[in-house]
Amino acid sequence: MTSTTHEETAAQHPAVFRRVVVCGALADVCASPDRDLVRNGIDLVARASCAEMLVALHEDAPDAVLVPAQASSGSLAEVIDVVHRWASIPVLVGIHPGEPGRGDAERALDAGANSLVTLPVTAEELRRALAGLGFAAHASTQTVQVGRLRVDAVAHRALLDELEIGLTHREFSILHFLAARSPRHVPAGDIARQFSPSADPDAAARAVRVTIGSIRAKLARTADHGDAVIQTVRGVGYRVNA
Structure with a gap:
């Protein structure tokens, strides 16, 4: 192997x-x-x-x-x-x-x-x-801080109020993706296209929604009001606003 x-x-x-x-x-x-x-x-x-x-x-x-x-x-x-x-x-x-x-x-x-x-x-x-032009050559070297949330791609750690959030690789990647684009809204379809480019678009978008639900649940268990870190605007998308 x-x-x-x-x-x-x-x-x-x-x-x-x-x-x-x-x-x-x-x-x-x-x-x-x-x-x-x-x-x-x-x-x-x-x-x-x-x-x-x-x-x-x-x-x-x-x-x-x-x-x-x-x-x-x-x-x-x-x-x-x-x-x-x-x-x-x-x-x-x-x-x-x-x-x-x-x-x-x-x-x-x-x-x-x-x-x-x-x-x-x-x-x-x-x-x-x-x-x-000044953009990072490898995005995985970046640390993103949005209010109470810090996502460190080098150490592969996400912290809310300095408390570590236990995330899977996919959850971590999606959270980092959203945090890096804050305060912009990102549609579920756009996220799906990045992380599941070969999948059926509708099925991949549904999977993204499920994953974001899981991230929200872990944020809520980590710190007070953690479930509000990822906001949803119906018909527009998701954004991190910590």
């Missing part, structure tokens, strides 16, 4: 995901399958156009956006400026390899792009680009 190292397990089950919204079809932008994206801690969401992406910035709550240099029918500089002003998040611009992309690269940098990636980008390349 082949043993699985701690590093391999962490790579297969990242504790925190970075959401990147892209303009255009995922197949045109990304060269990696969903499973590789999951292993690299990336939640890639497609919007059909730059205009649709801008309208949905608040709803999607991305950590960064990826705009192909040729995707904008208007001014690339305007798109970048709006993202910076409305969401205060980095803009990665995708360019084509070789000589055709040189002009696009110069135009993107002049327009205020935070980083350039060559299309189609792989999950590993995208992870490195995000790391270059």
